Amino acid sequence: MTSPAVTPAAKNLEIPAAAREAIARLMMEYVHAIDNNELERWPRFFTEKCLYQIISRADHELGRPIGAWFCDSRGMLEDRVSSIREVNVFEPHVYRHVIGPTEVLDAGNGAYTTQTSYIVVRTMHDGEMTLFSAGRYVDEITVEDGTARLRKRVVVTDSWRYDTLIAIPI
Amino acid sequence: MSQAINARPPQELVSWPEPGFTRVPLNVFADAELYAWEQDLIFRGPAWSYLGLEIEIPATGDYITTQVGDTPVIVVRKPDGSINALVNKCVHKGSIICYESRGKRDRVHNFTCPYHNWIYDFDGNLTSIAFEKGVQGKGGMPAGFDKSRHRLIRLRVETIRGLVFGTFSERTPPLREYLGPVMVQHIERTLHGKPRILGRYSQFMRNNWKLYVENSRDNYHPSLLHAFFSTFKLNRLSAEGGTRQDDKSWHHITFTKRHTDRGDQAYDSGMIRAMKQDYGLKDPSLIDQWMEYPDQITNSIQSIFPGFVLQQILNSIGTRQVITRGVNDCELVWTLLGFEEDTPEQTYVRIKQSNLVGPAGLVSMEDGAIGGFVQKGIKGDLDNVAVIEMGGREVGSQPTRATETSVRGFWKVYRELMDV
Numbered sequence: 020m021t022s023p024a025v026t027p028a029a030k031n032l033e034i035p036a037a038a039r040e041a042i043a044r045l046m047m048e049y050v051h052a053i054d055n056n057e058l059e060r061w062p063r064f065f066t067e068k069c070l071y072q073i074i075s076r077a078d079h080e081l082g083r084p085i086g087a088w089f090c091d092s093r094g095m096l097e098d099r100v101s102s103i104r105e106v107n108v109f110e111p112h113v114y115r116h117v118i119g120p121t122e123v124l125d126a127g128n129g130a131y132t133t134q135t136s137y138i139v140v141r142t143m144h145d146g147e148m149t150l151f152s153a154g155r156y157v158d159e160i161t162v163e164d165g166t167a168r169l170r171k172r173v174v175v176t177d178s179w180r181y182d183t184l185i186a187i188p189i
Numbered sequence: 190m191s192q193a194i195n196a197r198p199p200q201e202l203v204s205w206p207e208p209g210f211t212r213v214p215l216n217v218f219a220d221a222e223l224y225a226w227e228q229d230l231i232f233r234g235p236a237w238s239y240l241g242l243e244i245e246i247p248a249t250g251d252y253i254t255t256q257v258g259d260t261p262v263i264v265v266r267k268p269d270g271s272i273n274a275l276v277n278k279c280v281h282k283g284s285i286i287c288y289e290s291r292g293k294r295d296r297v298h299n300f301t302c303p304y305h306n307w308i309y310d311f312d313g314n315l316t317s318i319a320f321e322k323g324v325q326g327k328g329g330m331p332a333g334f335d336k337s338r339h340r341l342i343r344l345r346v347e348t349i350r351g352l353v354f355g356t357f358s359e360r361t362p363p364l365r366e367y368l369g370p371v372m373v374q375h376i377e378r379t380l381h382g383k384p385r386i387l388g389r390y391s392q393f394m395r396n397n398w399k400l401y402v403e404n405s406r407d408n409y410h411p412s413l414l415h416a417f418f419s420t421f422k423l424n425r426l427s428a429e430g431g432t433r434q435d436d437k438s439w440h441h442i443t444f445t446k447r448h449t450d451r452g453d454q455a456y457d458s459g460m461i462r463a464m465k466q467d468y469g470l471k472d473p474s475l476i477d478q479w480m481e482y483p484d485q486i487t488n489s490i491q492s493i494f495p496g497f498v499l500q501q502i503l504n505s506i507g508t509r510q511v512i513t514r515g516v517n518d519c520e521l522v523w524t525l526l527g528f529e530e531d532t533p534e535q536t537y538v539r540i541k542q543s544n545l546v547g548p549a550g551l552v553s554m555e556d557g558a559i560g561g562f563v564q565k566g567i568k569g570d571l572d573n574v575a576v577i578e579m580g581g582r583e584v585g586s587q588p589t590r591a592t593e594t595s596v597r598g599f600w601k602v603y604r605e606l607m608d609v
Contacts, residue, residue, distance in 0.1 A: 073549065077290075078388050084540050085388025085525045087549040091541070094472030098421075099551075101471075106416045108555045180391040180520070184557040185549040 034123055038131065041167035042121055042160055046135060049169075050116035053188060058103060061188060062096035066161060069093060070171040073189055075179035076154065087185050088174075099188070109186045111144040114151065116189075130159040130170050137174075139189055141182075152189055153177050190342065190357070192259065193229050196222035199609045206574055210597035210604070211582050216571040218397040218564065223607075224516040230606050231495050232258025232513070235361040237347070237354040237368075239497035239510050240264045240274055242524065244351060244384055245291065250311075253291045257355060258513050262344065263287050263300065264353060267311050274344040274355040275313040281305055286341075300341075313341030349373065350380040352499075352508070368493065369435030371586075375442050375491055378482065379501050382528025387539060389524045391512075392548040396560030398496065398511050398519035399599075404556055405492040405509070406595035408432055408443035409579050414559060417551045421469040430590045438584035438598030444489035445590070447480075460534065475545075477538055478503045492595070494602050502552065504535070505542040517564060521557075523547050 074086025119136035141151035323329025463473035496511030580592025
């Protein structure tokens, strides 16, 4: 028995099961790559030409273009990883992402538009734990040959205040 | 209007080991009583504090809320186009009146305290009290209560190039005089168009506010702490540099210029595309830029006492406002700007260069952590002093960046205003 769709939009979106699975796998692997300190894997979740942005909810709603991060190519993502590994100075810390279920909002223009809630707990080397960020991913995801990739990921952070620094991607 | 009501005099709280500005007692970063005095003698003293941008309140009744030190302030546009700044504290019980970051009031409602509906006009006059005459002849304010004797504290307000400043003190010189001609010229030069907000965020720092302000005036640290430019071979962008101050050394500019010894037509006209073979970056378009300023300055940080910074990092223009958050913490509000006159391509360059600044800035993220490192380091040694002798023992402009002259300038003002 299938339950009726709550929103009219959901009725019209027929997402192939394989695409749903690929998207779910992308979401899962993305956060595990970051949380397990495999940052070198992180750029590979994106298409070559892509957009990765971290922006506050307030600025996102106002349509302002600048947030804390703005990368528009996989090369820029890789440069970020090199900088984190080799250049930037900060106290060692790790993230733990917890993500909610992914809602597919649209399926046009060669990509699925989705949103997914997340929270990130940050643990410092001395053991201090903080709720570092909460918000949602607003994504455009392509699925080719069974592999889902981010063409666009806008990390919309509920807060506009960031504690100390955002060295590691969310 | 004081926070230091039960604090011992500053002279009993801190003692400078010697005259001058080369030593700083570390307990100035950790003493709660001194912090209270700083609120009274600096933030509510004879200094201009940055309040916001004129473009945030374009029309009558538009307001923003901010802080001067710890004091909450409303900044509102009046019908005649001028700007008022009022302490955001109802005279009745002390509640804040405006509890949103920005909003709009029409003339009828003006500022109404949410607690008991005491109402103020845009000048801070108390115009109405709910149930002033009581209800059905009972209750109400006593007959002799005079509303005109109760009002919101109003700051003096002045603007320069769209930046709004406020001061509590009648003793503060007019803004342009306070800044001095060198600072005025640089503000007018940096904000050369009609500003437009491209983004805003706040960075919460685990350090006393003065450690950040020192950092903003410390041009000794950038090439040492921030390795991004040197690692990715971007140093060629900035050759000569220097440090400028106003006559009294209250304020500071550090700047770097591109090589000026050889003319380069391509460099002077239009967009400068960063080439992959020249840098260590996989995607050097991050630092695509154009020479925005005829003075050939590629980076400048201008720090206005007490807590305002105007930045130009390549084409990334922005303001930073220091907000105090108790003796051990502070907050930095970043507003990234473009100009209405910018082409879409120029706006995109500014957006990409935003990666260099802020809490995730490839060049600057360390500034969010380094003050916390100091705050942690000094805990057990508050009787010790910091040593500030790079570039000599004096204050004043210097044709070099290997100097702490403007850090000494900060402590010069600090000692004057705190009388310590």
